[in-house]
Amino acid sequence: MFKKTLKKILSKKAMSAVVSALLTAGSFVGCAGNSASAGDASGAGGGNSAPTQAVAQTAGTTQQNIVFWHSMGGSGGEAIDKMVADFNASQDYITVTAQFQGEYDDAITKLQSLAGTGAAPDIMQLYDIGTRWMIDSGNAVPMQTLIDRDGWDVSVVEPNIAGYYTVDGMLYSMPFNSSTPIMYYNKDWFREAGLDPQAPPTNWDELEAAASALTHGEGGETLFGFTMQIYGWFFEQYISKQSLDYANNGNGRESTATAVEFDSNGGGRALLDRWLNLYNQGILGNLGRDGNACIAAFATGKTGIIFGSTASMATILAGVDGAFEVGTGFLPDLTPGVNGGVSIGGGSLWMMDKGSDESKNAAWEFIKYMVLPEQQFYWHTQTGYFPINIKAYDIPAMNGHLEKNPQFRTAIDQLHASPVSARGALIGVFTEARQTVERNIEMMLDGSQTPEQAIAEMAKSINAAIETYNIANS
Amino acid sequence: MTNVVSQTNVVSRGGGRASVPGDMGVSGGTRVPTAIGVPASARASVGLSIPAGSHIPGNANIPGDSRVSDDSNVPMDSRAPAGSHIPVVSRGGGRASVPASARVSAVAHVPIAARVSAAGAGVRRIAAGGRAYNIAARVLKATVSAAIGLLVAAPILYGLSMSLMRDADIMAFPPKIFPIHATLENYFNVVRTVPIFRFIGNSIVVSVSVCLLQLLTCSMAAYAFVFLKFRGRRTLFVAALATILIPGDATIISNFLTVTRLGMADTFTALIVPFATSATGIFLIRQFYMSVPKELKEAALIDGCGDFHFFVKILLPISAPVLGALAVFAIISTWNQYMWPLLITNTPENRTVQIGISMLQFSDGIVYGLVNAGCMLVLIPSITFFVICRKKMVDSLITGSVKG
Numbered sequence: 001m002f003k004k005t006l007k008k009i010l011s012k013k014a015m016s017a018v019v020s021a022l023l024t025a026g027s028f029v030g031c032a033g034n035s036a037s038a039g040d041a042s043g044a045g046g047g048n049s050a051p052t053q054a055v056a057q058t059a060g061t062t063q064q065n066i067v068f069w070h071s072m073g074g075s076g077g078e079a080i081d082k083m084v085a086d087f088n089a090s091q092d093y094i095t096v097t098a099q100f101q102g103e104y105d106d107a108i109t110k111l112q113s114l115a116g117t118g119a120a121p122d123i124m125q126l127y128d129i130g131t132r133w134m135i136d137s138g139n140a141v142p143m144q145t146l147i148d149r150d151g152w153d154v155s156v157v158e159p160n161i162a163g164y165y166t167v168d169g170m171l172y173s174m175p176f177n178s179s180t181p182i183m184y185y186n187k188d189w190f191r192e193a194g195l196d197p198q199a200p201p202t203n204w205d206e207l208e209a210a211a212s213a214l215t216h217g218e219g220g221e222t223l224f225g226f227t228m229q230i231y232g233w234f235f236e237q238y239i240s241k242q243s244l245d246y247a248n249n250g251n252g253r254e255s256t257a258t259a260v261e262f263d264s265n266g267g268g269r270a271l272l273d274r275w276l277n278l279y280n281q282g283i284l285g286n287l288g289r290d291g292n293a294c295i296a297a298f299a300t301g302k303t304g305i306i307f308g309s310t311a312s313m314a315t316i317l318a319g320v321d322g323a324f325e326v327g328t329g330f331l332p333d334l335t336p337g338v339n340g341g342v343s344i345g346g347g348s349l350w351m352m353d354k355g356s357d358e359s360k361n362a363a364w365e366f367i368k369y370m371v372l373p374e375q376q377f378y379w380h381t382q383t384g385y386f387p388i389n390i391k392a393y394d395i396p397a398m399n400g401h402l403e404k405n406p407q408f409r410t411a412i413d414q415l416h417a418s419p420v421s422a423r424g425a426l427i428g429v430f431t432e433a434r435q436t437v438e439r440n441i442e443m444m445l446d447g448s449q450t451p452e453q454a455i456a457e458m459a460k461s462i463n464a465a466i467e468t469y470n471i472a473n474s
Numbered sequence: 475m476t477n478v479v480s481q482t483n484v485v486s487r488g489g490g491r492a493s494v495p496g497d498m499g500v501s502g503g504t505r506v507p508t509a510i511g512v513p514a515s516a517r518a519s520v521g522l523s524i525p526a527g528s529h530i531p532g533n534a535n536i537p538g539d540s541r542v543s544d545d546s547n548v549p550m551d552s553r554a555p556a557g558s559h560i561p562v563v564s565r566g567g568g569r570a571s572v573p574a575s576a577r578v579s580a581v582a583h584v585p586i587a588a589r590v591s592a593a594g595a596g597v598r599r600i601a602a603g604g605r606a607y608n609i610a611a612r613v614l615k616a617t618v619s620a621a622i623g624l625l626v627a628a629p630i631l632y633g634l635s636m637s638l639m640r641d642a643d644i645m646a647f648p649p650k651i652f653p654i655h656a657t658l659e660n661y662f663n664v665v666r667t668v669p670i671f672r673f674i675g676n677s678i679v680v681s682v683s684v685c686l687l688q689l690l691t692c693s694m695a696a697y698a699f700v701f702l703k704f705r706g707r708r709t710l711f712v713a714a715l716a717t718i719l720i721p722g723d724a725t726i727i728s729n730f731l732t733v734t735r736l737g738m739a740d741t742f743t744a745l746i747v748p749f750a751t752s753a754t755g756i757f758l759i760r761q762f763y764m765s766v767p768k769e770l771k772e773a774a775l776i777d778g779c780g781d782f783h784f785f786v787k788i789l790l791p792i793s794a795p796v797l798g799a800l801a802v803f804a805i806i807s808t809w810n811q812y813m814w815p816l817l818i819t820n821t822p823e824n825r826t827v828q829i830g831i832s833m834l835q836f837s838d839g840i841v842y843g844l845v846n847a848g849c850m851l852v853l854i855p856s857i858t859f860f861v862i863c864r865k866k867m868v869d870s871l872i873t874g875s876v877k878g
Contacts, residue, residue: 067820071837072836073835073836073837074833074841076836077667078666099821100829100833102832106816110816110817113731113734114734117734295645300647301647302647315641315840319645321640321642383836384838
């Protein structure tokens with residue numbers, strides 16, 4: 001019995017030795033891995049000595065530490081880290097620390113619990129559809145106040161993009177990562193089907209004809225000419241394309257939206273009728289809500305046309321890998337001749353109100369840096385988001401870049417062809433609204449409701465959410 | 475001398491001659507309630523003192539040259555009293571175990587346990603015919619095990635394969651199972667993009683700390699709930715247990731505010747301390763302690779042990795399986811945490827692996843190769859942990875399943 005206990009203890013010791021060995025190894029490796037970020041860390045350390053009760057009026061005289069929350073993983077996160085490091089190196093009185101905070105929704109959760117405390121960030125990246133929520137939350141300082149104070153020339157910001165983030169005549173946040181949906185098509189398929197690969201469909205009549213011509217069977221499997229992702233963003237775009245409003249009160253931009261309008265103005269019905277019609281003809285594929293599934297289907301030659309974000313272009317081109325020629329075109333008009341344009345998606349930079357003018361000025365300096373033409377050019381090449389600064393197109397390297405990636409030209413042209421009025425709705429419950437829209441489109445495609453019922457259901461459910469939100473925020 | 479349905483698993487491995495531990499009354503967790511004597515008419519005499527449902531771990535030494543099919547589960551219907559049922563399992567070419575029809579020839583030499591004796595002759599007859607069957611069964615068993623193992627490991631193996639592919643190959647159709655242009659590029663990109671080794675190190679420190687703290691607090695709390703008599707013991711226990719009903723998501727914000735106001739935000743402390751104890755752990759250990767006979771403590775007290783000595787010297791050693799189960803549970807659940815570490819930490823120096831994986835994703839693109847490479851790196855410690863502790867883990871899982 002005692003021997004046994006002893007044995008057990010011994011084996012436990014062996015175990016703990018192994019564990020501690022692992023721990024040590026872990027921390028050693030950790031040190032090695034850490035050396036990469038040592039530069040940032042020491043920079044932040046230097047900034048800690050800044051006196052908090054500085055009386056200086058401008059950011060130029062005291063040390064400022066700025067915390068920047070973002071939701072960019074992967075190549076976007078890498079690009080941000082590089083831009084932040086360059087900014088920190090470019091001057092010596094502001095130190096910016098970029099912190100990844102998960103997806104936008106995670107970051108919002110975190111901000112909600114921290115708002116008003118010292119732990120809140122100075123700058124936060126937030127998605128387009130969070131605009132109304134952020135304004136209502138009262139945590140943010142309108143960017144316009146700093147623009148005005150500084151006399152910064154706001155006309156360098158792409159007008160179609162600035163339009164989205166302008167509310168009550170004020171630019172509330174600085175656009176940063178912006179994208180639009182475009183049409184991707186397989187030029188090789190177009191040639192084989194006898195279509196002109198240089199003339200992609202410009203409206204849904206042509207789209208229907210093309211999809212019909214492209215759809216074919218292969219090994220007992222139907223390859224759809226066109227596959228449309230069930231995505232609330234596309235639904236919103238097609239309301240805008242019809243020059244209609246998604247929500248009342250001028251898309252919620254004249255005054256707070258109290259209900260959706262896509263039901264009463266017929267915009268939603270027009271899209272869903274068309275969508276279901278193509279689907280029932282067997283020329284429109286349905287891969288559900290997953291955008292990546294659509295991209296993969298397109299890249300592997302399983303479908304001929306998809307809609308996708310401009311920011312997905314790098315992924316699509318990498319996936320196709322030269323197997324066929326990728327063409328891009330404007331999002332086709334639903335009603336021939338009516339082009340209300342597309343509105344942008346993506347995210348922008350918000351300045352949080354933490355009370356101190358010095359930190360706001362410092363944060364402003366950083367934001368100005370992030371939207372410089374050179375920085376925006378770099379950002380564009382790394383991520384595929386639009387350069388939001390129109391001066392970026394004057395950079396010689398930009399021309400070379402566009403020549404090498406002609407597909408991107410379409411996206412820029414489409415953006416410039418869209419009127420500033422195409423700027424999407426502002427409602428506080430957009431995340432929920434998108435899910436509602438997507439769920440009802442799914443139910444329509446699986447035959448459990450008609451387009452008419454789908455639109456009615458969407459409107460009912462979103463209106464209820466808007467009402468609750470407005471009561472809570474009035 | 476009653477008709478008790480008694481089921482005894484005698485497991486012999488590798489022909490080993492070992493004996494069932496004498497103190498099985500304790501380790502099995504149950505006192506021997508009945509002794510079953512077998513009528514003389516049976517040609518096996520079973521001096522059986524094993525309680526219903528108890529386990530005899532390890533190894534019955536069954537002498538005799540009885541070669542019977544591997545892993546055969548042979549009920550020895552030794553005309554024991556109603557329903558007494560003794561499957562004998564032998565493994566690894568064990569020379570043991572006996573078919574019932576053979577009238578039980580083996581003498582299961584199990585000290586307090588079963589003692590089976592019968593004529594040995596019948597066994598050999600049966601065994602000779604069983605050899606071919608034996609090999610076939612073993613091959614079949616190996617094949618089936620390999621197939622199931624492969625099936626279970628398939629997602630991980632495919633992940634490994636994808637981590638070695640370029641993105642174009644991952645998306646290719648028909649899907650590629652194996653990397654054709656194998657490349658380590660994804661791994662280099664992971665290391666370049668995020669401080670993954672730092673995250674792994676952090677996760678190890680946090681998981682192990684949480685595990686040790688839970689072992690300490692849960693075993694001590696359970697001790698108080700079982701062995702100490704004090705007012706409100708039951709109420710306190712029910713109160714502790716009730717916290718299991720509150721989902722973690724419901725308290726995450728208030729925990730976050732508390733921890734932030736305590737000035738612990740963005741520290742390891744904030745990752746560890748909120749998980750220093752767990753109601754599930756207390757419950758698990760309490761249930762185990764309940765099965766420890768009170769007499770054990772009384773005996774220890776008579777011998778001069780205090781509560782502390784009894785706890786450390788006697789109770790903890792015999793609790794190893796349940797502590798192991800809790801340790802595994804604590805480490806794995808801490809390792810997999812995402813929301814809490816994301817909320818409470820800001821700097822890469824304090825972040826854990828799951829956040830590292832999400833940092834590899836780019837919302838507008840597909841980066842399966844990169845993400846899978848990250849997952850493979852993150853899996854290394856988990857798999858190492860499993861390999862080292864495999865036996866203990868399996869044992870503790872079995873313990874958990876029996877004790878409930």
